[in-house]
Amino acid sequence: MLDRTIAPPVQPLARVTLPAADVLPLPNGARLHVLANDAQPVVRLQAVFRAGKLAEPKPGLATLTARMLLEGTRTRTARQIADEVAFYGASLECDAGFDRATLTLYCLTRHLPALLPLVQDVLTNPAFPESELQQLKTRTVQNVRVERQKTSFLASERFNELLFGEETPYGRAFDAESYQALTADEARAFHQNTYVGANVEIFLCGDVAAEQNIVAETFQQLPTGTASAAALATEATFAPAETNRVPVAGSLQASIRMGRLWPSPTHPDTHRLKLLANVLGGYFGSRLMRNIREDKGLTYGIYASVAPREAASSLVIGTDVKGESADFAVSEIEMELRRLQEELIPAEELETVKNYMLGKFANELSTVFEQCDKYKNLVFLGLPADYYTEFVSQTEAADAESLQALAQQYLAPEDLQTVVAGPRN
Numbered sequence: 001m002l003d004r005t006i007a008p009p010v011q012p013l014a015r016v017t018l019p020a021a022d023v024l025p026l027p028n029g030a031r032l033h034v035l036a037n038d039a040q041p042v043v044r045l046q047a048v049f050r051a052g053k054l055a056e057p058k059p060g061l062a063t064l065t066a067r068m069l070l071e072g073t074r075t076r077t078a079r080q081i082a083d084e085v086a087f088y089g090a091s092l093e094c095d096a097g098f099d100r101a102t103l104t105l106y107c108l109t110r111h112l113p114a115l116l117p118l119v120q121d122v123l124t125n126p127a128f129p130e131s132e133l134q135q136l137k138t139r140t141v142q143n144v145r146v147e148r149q150k151t152s153f154l155a156s157e158r159f160n161e162l163l164f165g166e167e168t169p170y171g172r173a174f175d176a177e178s179y180q181a182l183t184a185d186e187a188r189a190f191h192q193n194t195y196v197g198a199n200v201e202i203f204l205c206g207d208v209a210a211e212q213n214i215v216a217e218t219f220q221q222l223p224t225g226t227a228s229a230a231a232l233a234t235e236a237t238f239a240p241a242e243t244n245r246v247p248v249a250g251s252l253q254a255s256i257r258m259g260r261l262w263p264s265p266t267h268p269d270t271h272r273l274k275l276l277a278n279v280l281g282g283y284f285g286s287r288l289m290r291n292i293r294e295d296k297g298l299t300y301g302i303y304a305s306v307a308p309r310e311a312a313s314s315l316v317i318g319t320d321v322k323g324e325s326a327d328f329a330v331s332e333i334e335m336e337l338r339r340l341q342e343e344l345i346p347a348e349e350l351e352t353v354k355n356y357m358l359g360k361f362a363n364e365l366s367t368v369f370e371q372c373d374k375y376k377n378l379v380f381l382g383l384p385a386d387y388y389t390e391f392v393s394q395t396e397a398a399d400a401e402s403l404q405a406l407a408q409q410y411l412a413p414e415d416l417q418t419v420v421a422g423p424r425n
Contacts, residue, residue, distance in 0.1 A: 018365075018375055018388060024216055028197030028224040034212045035205040035375065037368035041109045043206040044369050045215065047123065048376070051101035051194035053169040054311060055228040058186065060179040064136065065187045065194075066096040069103065071132035073125040076118070078132060084118055094122070098170055099310040099380065101194075109207040116218045123195060124221060128184040141176045152320060154246045155255035155421035162244060162417050163261065163314060170312060196225025201379060205372040243330065246421035254326035254422025258333060259316040260415055265308045265381050269406060271394040273306070275353065276403050276411070279345060280304040280336065281317060283356050287336050288317070296332065298325050310380060315410075323423040330418060337416075340407035344400040354395055361391070 024032040056062040070092065071078045085092045090107035092115075103123065107115055147153040157173050164171030200222065204215050263270060274282075281288035281304025288302045302319035321329045364370050378387060 018371055018378075019368075021372075021375055022212070024212065026197060026216060026220050028220055028222055029227075030197040030200045030202060030219050030222060032202045032204060032212065032216050032219065033372075033375070033379070034208060035203075035368055035372050036207070036209045037205070037371075038207045038209065039368070041207050043105075043107055043109050043112050043204070043208055043211065044372070045105040045107075045112070045119070046203045047103045047119075047219070048201045048203065048380075049101045049103075049195055050099075050199045050228045051190070052096045052099045053172075054099055055194055056169070056190065058178070058182060059172055059175060061182055061186060061190050062096040062101060063140075064133075064179070064182055065190045066094045066101040066103075067136055068128050068133060068187055069094045069122050069126050069191075071136065072127045072129045073121045074127050075121060075125065078129075081118065081122065085115075088115055090115055092118075092122075109211065112208075112211050113214055116214060120218050120221055124223075126188075126191060128187050128191075130184055133184050133187070137180055137182070141179065144174050144176065151246075151248050151251055151253050151255035151421040152318075154248065155257045155419050156318075158244060158246050158421065159257035159259065159316070159417065159419045162419065163259065164312060170309065192223075193225065194228050195222070197222040198225045198227045201376075203372055203376060205368045243327075243418045243420055246419065247424045248422055249424070251423050252323055253320055254323045254420055255318070255320050256326060256329060256333075257316060257318050257419045258330070258416050259314055260410070260417060262306055262308075262313045262315045262410070264313050265377075265383055265387075271391050272398050272402060272406055273410065274391075275357065275395055275398050276340070276406050277304050277306050277315060278357055279349070279353050279403070280340065280411075283353070285352065285356075287339070288319075288333065291332055291336055292319060292321075292329060296329075298322070298329050298332075302333075308377075308381060317416075326420045326422055330420065334413040337407070337411045337413045340411055341404065344404055347400070350398075350400055350403075354398070357395055358392060361388075 019035055019037070022034040022036075024034065026032060051062055051066070053062050070081055072081070076084070081092070088107055088111040090105060090111060092103070092105050094103040095101070103119070105115060105119060161171045161173060166172060197219070200219070202215070202219055204212060208215075263273060267273070278286065280286060281302060283289075286304070288304060292298050292302045293300065298321045299319045302317070304315065304317045307314050307316055317333060319329065365374065374388060377383060378385065
């Protein structure tokens, strides 16, 4: 009979390597990255442009431009675009993040040739119709207004302002008035300058062995243009000595955000630092979860995670608690940080976290789409080809002494910015 009180044995993770991508340079400066896998007759096509917030000349212009691409072209209305995508049972989306703007198409392999003319039309012939532009701006402003009623949104917004600086792309808060003032001409000019061959990386993955030539032909139609020079987020100059409070009248809940600027993924300690963050708050059995949720009952969930970006990375600790418990929760988080600095992580706990991280990593490589996502990190973050091999080997080899030294260097409570959004004291 199976004894369910005994955990199954843990097998060591074999060395893993990502499937090699075929990279095809196109005449207009674009690059097509192909990861072929015929396990399922499906395709994901992503065109990733350096057209995110780092490249926008005015706040909000990157997101507005990306979302307007599906609101009509010179030959198709927004309804016609949506109907054509739905006819083929496909999915087509476009949005902008901090670093890049991405157009993503999912479809069955046999429908890709029929959908590529639509993709080309959306990318090269957007009309930026005035009526749809105004509706999109109104919806966006309304959505942000709703989000700003949540303490979690307000805490994250203020945390980013303090960490990266209010005038940087990573730290700038949404301003409804300036967003409403953006025009179709400004979006059109931004599109012409950034949605060009010199600015795009194209990722084609799935059952694509016979399709890469027609994809290359499609994206060769993009104008060459010039590569955008991204504005880097500057390092913050705050002195994180006191908790920054965002009062929310009538709120019973408080949201806590704590963190600091963090070494980039190219740093030699990056893999051990990720392991350290997971010990602190990266999985359900982490120290923060055991203390703040299980022992104290202050929250349903708490996390500590590393957010790597192209211009700056950060460590973020986040949770939601009752308003009257916020200061106590902050003190308990600080206590856990000091424990990591002062005490060695027990061998059994360290082994558990290693097994969790390596198992999660193996699971994240189960589909070609997930493999492509890992590969994209190599491309955009400038990581070496053996980055994930080193992740496995360095995670397995990490010891408690080196992690304690890193905690002493990077996890001093006085070096973390702390924001609490919630009821007034």
